[in-house]
Amino acid sequence: MKIVIIGSGNVACHLARAFQENKIPVSQIFGRNESDLKSISHQLQIPFSTDYLADADLYFICVSDAAIGEVSKLITNEKCLVAHTSGSLPKEILEGNYRKASFYPLQTFSKSKNITYSEIPFFVEAQNNQDLELLKNLALNISKKVMASTYEKRKYIHLTAVFACNFVNHLFARAKEISDSQEIPFDYFLPLIKETTEKIEILEPKLAQTGPAVRNDQRVLKLHEELITNEEQLKIYKIMNESIKKMYEL
Template sequence: MQTVIIGSGNVAYHMAKAFNLKNIPLMQVFGRNSEELKKISEELNVPYSTEHLQDADLYIICVSDNSVENVSQIITKKDCLVAHTSGSLPKEILKGEYRKASFYPLQTFSKSKELDYGKIPFFIETENEQDQQFLFEIASKISENVMESSHEKRKYIHLTAVFACNFVNHLFAKAKEISDSQEIPFNYFLPLIDETVKKIHDIEPKAAQTGPAVRNDVKILELHEQLLKDESLKIYKTMNHSIQKMYEL
């Protein structure tokens, strides 16, 4: 079985690296950004191209959701399987006469950050049993958490991930903006952040809630609002309002 990865971003890089680590043959990384492709190619010893897409059995499209449809049209081969890695798109977004699939790794990928691939949940959807078995086999070489998932369910998995990861990271960025403004080193907050996350491995997040909003500490809420403005103030009010609704305060 010959596989090509299409894309040169964070997901493409980590998928290629995971394949490499598990000795799953990879015949090419293909994309538009020759500089990024070259880096991946050199690190993983895999050929790359920006022009000639290799003939393969499996193409994994790792590009931003905006581009999946366009990119899927460069594959003109019919007897092959094409999978995208998007959490939110249906497999039917792929436009070609090949067999279609979704191969969604639930993780946040940054090139500069090494990952343990073994625990990443993979969600797979295919057109037929054989393709499913094939993608399960590949994903199972990378991770111990491989599952089937419909597009309907995957949309909600992605949405949950946006709250639990993308928005959480943005809160860290806003928090750092506040601490930077007062020359307070952000690493003071790392034990607190680590504990916040450790907690929810043992306790339901709803039961783990602390802070002025859940205590309905009106004076502190007012004081904090005076220290904030613009987007930070909007986040502060929105989050507190939502906390107070959840606990019916």
């Protein structure tokens, strides 16, 4: 089976690495950014092209959500299977007469950060059972956490991921603004962050909550609000504390 990956960003890079590590051959990586493609090709010894899309049995489109529809028009082989890797779009976004699917890895990717691919959950969807089994078996070569999922379910998976990952990382960035303003090394907070994330592996997040809001400690809450001079930080602080209070009916 010939596999081609379309894209040169974080997802394309890591999917190519995951395939290589698990001895799944990739015939080509295709995209617009020649510099990034050359880097991936050099690391993984996969042929690349910016102008010629190789013929394949299976294409993975790993580009931004806004570009998926347009990029999918480049594939003219009507006998192939095409899967995008978006968590928030239906397989029908793909424009072509080929068979359509989605292959969604639930992880945040950065090219410079190594990942244990066997721990990544994959959610797959296809138009028929044969293609679904093909994608499930391909994912099972990488990870033990593989699940068939409809688009309706995947939308909620992606929404949950935004709360659990993107919002949390934004809070890290806002927290660093505060520590930087007082010349406190942010590294000193990493053990706290590590303990917080490790704790929810053994406790329900609701049971793991600590802090002044869950204690309804009005003195500390008022003190913190007086310390915050940044309008956005203060807005976030108040919204988060109100949400905590409502969850615990305080």
